[in-house]
Amino acid sequence: MPDWLIVVLRSLLFLVVLFAITKWLGKKQISELSFFEYVTGITIGNIGAEMATGIEKSIANGILSIVTFAAVPFLAGIISLKNKPFRDFIEGKGTVFIKNGKIMEDNLKKEKYTADELLELLRKKNVYQATDVEFAVLEATGDFNVLLKKENQPLTAKDLGVAVAPSKEPQTVIMDGEILDEPLSTIGQSRRWLHTELEKLGVTIENVFLGQIDSYGQLTVDLFDDKLQVPSPQEKPLLLSTMKKCQADLELFALGTEAEKAKHMYSKNSQKLQEVIDKVNPLLRS
Template sequence: MTELGTVMIRGVVGILFMLLLARLMGKKHIQNMTFYEYIVGISIGSISAELTFGTEVRMSNFLLGMLIWAIIPVIISKIELKSFRFRVLTEGHPTILIKNGKILEKNLKKENLTVDELMINLRQKDVFKLSDVETAIMEKSGQVSVMKKSELQPLTPKDIGEVVEQEREPRLVIIDGNIMERSLHEYGYTKEWLLGEITKQGAKNFSDVFAAQIDSMGNVYVDLYNDTLKMPQIKQKLLVAANIKQLQANLVNFSLQTENKNAKEMYNGYAKQMDKLLDDMSGYLKE
């Protein structure tokens, strides 16, 4: 066999073996890898590259070296799962960089982190002001987690006493005109119901739809092959009226669920406004 053929075969074997080892070592994202795991990955890649051109060394030696570099980290990770002390020994502890809004200079020096580098990590978390930060922690992977001060955190339904339904994973129910019947049935809907939903958005049949996705509230997103198709105007009007009616019902429901007097009055007030809006629009919706 020619030298070129030998290099080609060894290169293909090295790549395939490296992919096999990658599956063996797990799916941890590179951003969550420790420095040790990063070094292991670089070393296996280097051995694989050397396998391609180091034709003077037997292929089995390179493969054994790659296997050793892959197996030992797997064994270490299994021990870490069972022993907290061993995990601390190999991975260390997270380091608090900012506590109660104050920068801990000693911890910055411990991690060889400058203020400029700290600001870069904060900006990557959409934080541009040090005064906005309550706590910042450098994780064992080297990533920085940030908690803003409570007055700067976004308002949640729980904060205003609102009860919301638990959201489930959205599911694709149509792909390339084909119905994903399993996903549709798991959400408790039929093909007839789905056909009615896509016709509201301009499709005549399932074959007109490139993709359709349903969420846990029963809302359907539809993308048609022909994006120039539009809903008939009368159906658009009926859909608008149905959405307003649904919004009104949700507001009434929220008012019954909350114990907050101000919130209850607000929900009832907006529900009455929706009712008046429907009355005002009723004549135009029938045109």
């Protein structure tokens, strides 16, 4: 057998072995690596490359070496789940760079970070003044997380005392012009309903690249033709407009009648409807 074919076959074999080992170790091995996992991953890759091209070397010995290197972080991970000191030693701990608005210079030196590098990390978090930060930490994985001071944090609906409806995962019901029945049934809708919604938007299923249904049951679509403009859903604004019109009609009825009993009824219901409008206005406003 020619050498080039042997290299191809060995490469394919070790590609399968490395894939299986990575799946066994889990997603963490390809995302947030500790120092230990980082070194192990590099070593396993080097062994695989060496064994794939070194046709004079034993395949069995190469696989045994890879399995050995993979077993060590696997066992270390199991021990880490039950032993925090061991976990801190193997995976490392986060280093606080800013605490209570004060930069921790000693921690910067410990991690070999300069002030310029700290400012660069802050800018990546859209923070341009260190004094705006309440707490900042460099995680063991190398990620940098920032907590702004309360007065510098964006306002939320909770801060404003505004009630908002809970959000659910959007369901993709159309992809590449094809209807996906499973997510459609998940939200309790049918193909007939979907075609009706598409007719409201004035598009056909063949023209839709991606169609999604949000928490409110509204369909939004992206078309293959980027030049075509699709109107945004109008159900919520129309509902809010209808409620306001009904409330205004009740007020007009109250002003237009001479009967005190009817006037009182219209005014009372107008007030109740206005209270409902005030509550749902943040939810229905476009």
